[in-house]
Amino acid sequence: MIDLRKVLTLTRSGEIEFVDLRFVDLRGVWQHMSIPAHELKEKNLEMGYGFDGSSIRGFQTISESDMLLMPDVKTFFFDPFFEKTINVICNVFDPATGKNYPKDPRYTAQKAENYLKKSGIGDISYWGPEIEYFLFDSLGYYVSPYESFVKIASSEFPPEDPNSPKDGYKILHKTGYFPVPPFDKLQAFRSEFVILLEKNGVEIEVHHHEVASGGQVEIDMHYDALTAMADKVMIxxxxxxxxxxxxxxxxxxxxxxxxADNGSGMHTHQSLFKQGRNLFYDPKGYAEMSEIGFSYLAGLLVNIKTLLAITNPTVNSYRRLVPHFEAPTSIAFSKRNRSATVRIPMYYKKIPNAKRIEFRVPDPTCNPYLSFAAQLVYGIEGIKNKLDPKKLGFGPHDENIYEMAKIEQTPNNLFTVLENLKKDQILIKSGVFDAQLVNSYLDVRTEDAQQNLLYPTPADFMFYSDI
Structure with a gap:
């Protein structure tokens, strides 16, 4: 990230010609507008930049549409795809009150950080999401009342015609974890991606091919504080x-x-610190986890059927949450078992600052500001109530949880978790989530899900057209 003084110098010298103002909507999608560099003045930074809030889904009505973008001057970064352009992440303000807009997801993340401090439990939380995604050679889709299709192409797929020319370096079904080139065809992309990220202030720990064929990749970021990490997810x-x-x-x-292939998750590593000490570390505890850490993870597990409305917010999310694709469907915790919804990583021992939990359920369609904030609120709720996940029957389960019939499973559809969120009081009572935000979020996600449900799919015809 680049400091404001340097940015102003670059605008005066002509090295920057445009400033792109970025903010996030309720769904977790970046929106933006661009201003000429001469409009980036200290006076304007204090006043903000106006936009129409009624045109952003879930924000304002047309009768109260005026809103302001307030750039966070700590978040400037160069845009590598547009010459002489610098981007900055903004908070949304309501000019009627002169205060932060209560439906702004980034403001919600900032409130979550303050909530931790005010609780007295800790002074900072650290977050390390593992974002998985697919790189397809092409992706086409079309939906109308009379025609619908999805057509995906990848050099890693087997040829439709076995006699067609194809190189002999194939990644077989579900064998994509860690092959070297030429089997791994995405090494160059990932390496260039890492260089771009690190040039723009996003520190990377590792990149590799993931399990699924078809171009699944993972690039892991070094942990950071809550809002800063949510910003990095958007970048x-x-x-x-x-x-x-x-x-x-x-x-x-x-x-x-x-x-029938592995899906993409956003496993989220997290820990709490106070005065430089990791509150989750206890050298004598199971997996070196402290009682505070156990209470925190219990807060996630007790509230998971509501939390999924924010961490797994799409109809497609629940196609991933099925057993036997390394999906975390068992509401349990373990130190090494990846089928558990919460895992306590054991890569290293006797390193206090490395101790953390991994909440394995979230996926990349979540809004990271809301996802991290909700996890923190429920984790703190577990600490405040001194929840014990062992007494609550959540584990530890270090065997194959898929084969344990008594272990409760995550909900299998979005509508169930949205209904649970409607009834939830914890997020709003914490003061982190404004009731207006929760209600608008529910409206947006429910409308999406209901519309999705109305569309017949080719699978409907495959399964039922012979009846």
């Missing part, structure tokens, strides 16, 4: 999509784009 997706376009490919963040 990550923006850079991935635009770099894929440069490669004449499509980056697809759907949780389950391919039938």
């Amino acid at each position: 990550y997706k923006y850079l991935a999509r635009n770099l894929a376009k440069k490669y004449q490919m499509t980056a697809c963040f759907l949780p389950k784009p391919l039938y």
